[in-house]
Amino acid sequence: MTTLLEVRNVNKRFTMGGLLGRRVINAVQDANLTLSSDKPEIFTIIGESGSGKTTLARMILGLELPTSGEISFAGKTVSHRVGRQERLDFMAKVQPVFQNPFEAFNPLKRVDRYLESTARRFLRLKSRDDLDGAMDGALQKVGLSLAEVRGRYPHEMSGGQLQRAAIARALIPNPPLLVADEPVSMVDASLRMSIVNLLKSLRDDLGVSVIYITHDLATAYYISNRLIIMQRGRIVEMGDARTVLDNPEHPYSRLLKASVLSTEDAGAGKLATDPEMVELANELVKRPGRLVDRPDGRMVMSYDRA
Amino acid sequence: MSQTTKQDILRVNDLKAYYQMNYFGVNREVRAVDGITMTVRKGEVYGIAGESSSGKTSFIKVLAAAIRPPLRVVSGTVEFDFKSGKIDVAHASPSEVERVRWRDLSYIMQGSMSVLNPVRKIGKTFRDFAFRPLGLSNEAFEARVIEHLRRLKLPPEVLNAFPHELSGGMRQRVTIGLATVCHPEFVIADEPTTALDVVVQKEVLGLIREIQQDMNSSVVFVTHDMSVHANMADRVGIIYAGRLVEEGPTREMFFAPKHPYTAHLVASLPRIGDTTQRPALEGRPPNLADPPQGCRFHPRCPLAVDKCRKDVPPLEQVGPDHRTACWRWQDVKPLVSPHVAHGVMA
Secondary structure (H helix, E strand, O other), X not given: OOEEEEEEEEEEEEEEOOOOOOEEEEEEEEEEEEEEOOOOOEEEEEEOOOOOHHHHHHHHOOOOOOOEEXXXXXXXXXXXXXXXXXXXXXXXXXXXXXXXXXXXXXXXXXXXXXXXXHHHHHHOOOOHHHHHHHHHHHHHHOOOOHHHHXXXXXXXXXXXXXXXXXXXXXXXXXXXXXXXXXXXXXXXXXXXXXXXXXXXXXXXXXXXXXXXXXXXXXXXHHHOOEEEEEEOOEEEEEEEHXXXXXXXXXXXXXXXXXXXXXXXXXXXXXXXXXXXXXXXXXXXXXXXXEEEEOOOOOEEEEEOOO | OOOOOOOEEEEEEEEEEEEEEEEOOEEEEEEEEEEEEEEEEOXXXXXXXXXXXXXHHXXXXXXXXXXXXXXXXXXXXXXXXXXXXXXXXXXXXXXXXXXXXXXXXXXXXXXXHHHOOOOOOHHHHXXXXXXXXXXXXXXXXXXXXXXXXXXXXXXXXXXXXXXXXOOHHHHHHHHHHHXXXXXXXXXXXXXXXXXXXXXXXXXXXXXXXXXXXXXXXXXXXXXXXXXXXXXXXXXXXXXXXXXXXXXXXXXXXXXXXXXXXXXXXXXXXXXXXXXXXXXXXXOOOOOOOOOOOOOOOHHHOOOOOHHHHHOOOOOEEEEOOEEEOOOOHHHOOXXXXXXXXXXXXX
């Protein structure tokens, strides 16, 4: 088994404030995860805002350096403090997809210009025909075509189309890994599934691994192979997506699952959350604990008795 | 759940509201609301679903009497029947609207972050909003606000806090508090929970529902998230391209939809415990400046026939309380059965 991505004992601390009222925020604490390059998978990071999921993704992309610990991609340490060439080589292999496509694209720039500059930069293509070929190839993979996109500005496309174009741009250098940070939370419900199905087909048909960051448990269950659940910077449960979400063990995972609005009882107006569950999950944030292996292959955080 | 009295509090009759713009001498007309007729009953929660640029926000702007140019009401009426009297907010004068605003007709806005004034304490904001409509003495007003905050599970200390000192969920509860402190008969909520985390979202929705039942007010709320509608609404109306395409009791909308668009919206919801392939609806919502002929959904509709391309289907009664605008509603099959196991709830 060759490792594609390895995150080992990674911590990230942010310091807020100045001399007075200085505060330290542990955005990510002791994160460990490994992605193998043999079998492409969708690896999901679930968490609420402030759980550190985006910080972890930014560190994987090399936009942020871990305070301690190491992230390595295909055997090399990930860092933005490297030579230009090395950084470009890394960027060609790990590509990001951001949350809001309307913000990711400059509204004054045509969408195909982004695709073109990505192709120029990472594939070193110069001739018009080669560039068009690369752009069209990537757009075909996401169900668009160059003819549809050429000359159009972001506002001329729907949110779903634009998010697909963003994914097409990320696919141009044929990366083995995509990091998608909440790629569907800004997309309309009717178009959401087209993006989620697209990520699925990238994995199944093109062999691209995807790190899928979300707070939506239902889509995570639908597409992911493995997942981690993060609470305030700590991974509290990790394992096979179906195993974990069918029967979550950690109190926080249970709370998340219980908070998913189900459509089974449509019209019944069931909206009560058990306050004890919320309290228990909140209390566990402060307790020290470590991840323990469970017989079914998952890892759950267990706490020392107080 | 729907222990509604049959009395209507809101009657919208053939409402048309267009954006009329004149750029460089070219007139453009965007038909954001194009002939909507609906009613909301006393004590009812009515959910409006639709994707972005379907005209749902324009529609509730008209309901909330927040019409600003270039949006203009072209025809139709929006009649509220408050205890304090009837009012047609589409044609009322600003002073008449002022009379019912917050006291009878209130509005929970989208994005709690940007709604609250960042340099004003919450207590002052409450004063700005509610002091005049309530018309109470200083002490009575203070007591009323604190009592109301308690109901929203907020400590009275928040009155001395600035918005940035509160968490997202608390801020959203404060905006709900602002909108409901006058005990309005009618509340409009625009995507009240879209930016919130799952745990907080459920809590806030539960709170809106609780307050609504306490005050027996009517709520119209808008979101594109069908799972929110499933848990909040007594009735759901679906807006597509400026028109109401289907309306019915929540349960029927989910398990026996009569419009292909509704059937799709429901079927595309992923669920925990179910990994079967979910269909995605191809195509994009129509441009409202140049909508398609006939039924506006026909370019994306799997059931479309020639008639759909030519003639506009009327919104017809297909059951008690259930109306749909589709020529082929008898052929619409629910794409998911309600019996799919929902995993083991812990």
